[in-house]
Amino acid sequence: SQQGEEDPQALSIQEGENATMNCSYKTSINNLQWYRQNSGRGLVHLILIRSNEREKHSGRLRVTLDTSKKSSSLLITASRAADTASYFCATDNSDYKLSFGAGTTVTVRA
């Protein structure tokens, strides 16, 4: 079973717009991570946010974490065609595994 649920399942935006996706999880976590996957290939690590952090930035990415609501959001600003991919949140409970959400498929239109 998956720990995280992501919303929306799919997102289509124009190049230059922002994309926001949300992730909710069920149990307490050590940290939450976001990954990107291009067309059935391997996963690329984007950002990690610890349970005691509320917000983190990396380039055009902004991640928030609300442990009281057990939710996180990923914002991609000024999207580009190359951002077209599936995005997954994954929770780490310090048990040597990641529990992934179902993912959000983002399509950036030129």
Add this chain to the structure above:
Amino acid sequence: KAGVTQTPRYLIKTRGQQVTLSCSPISGHRSVSWYQQTPGQGLQFLFEYFSETQRNKGNFPGRFSGRQFSNSRSEMNVSTLELGDSALYLCASSKGLTEDTQYFGPGTRLTVL
């Protein structure tokens, strides 16, 4: 440095056969994890090895097994293949410490006919 490599990249098998997938981690990484990705179930954790010891195992039947060698390379084996085993199998490596970034390989696409 070289990334995580997985071999083979594509594999076609028939029901009842067995298959072995291989994963070579990034140099210096001692932890290797395996995940199965299917359209229906998403990304599911299979198992994690650190210094040849399995530290965690997911909810998969005993047909799924793995091992890690002293050079940190890992293999996973699926015996008596079923149609539902068709999936992308992803391997990830890390140093094995808490909050380490996991680096994923390109995956092995297994098709069971």
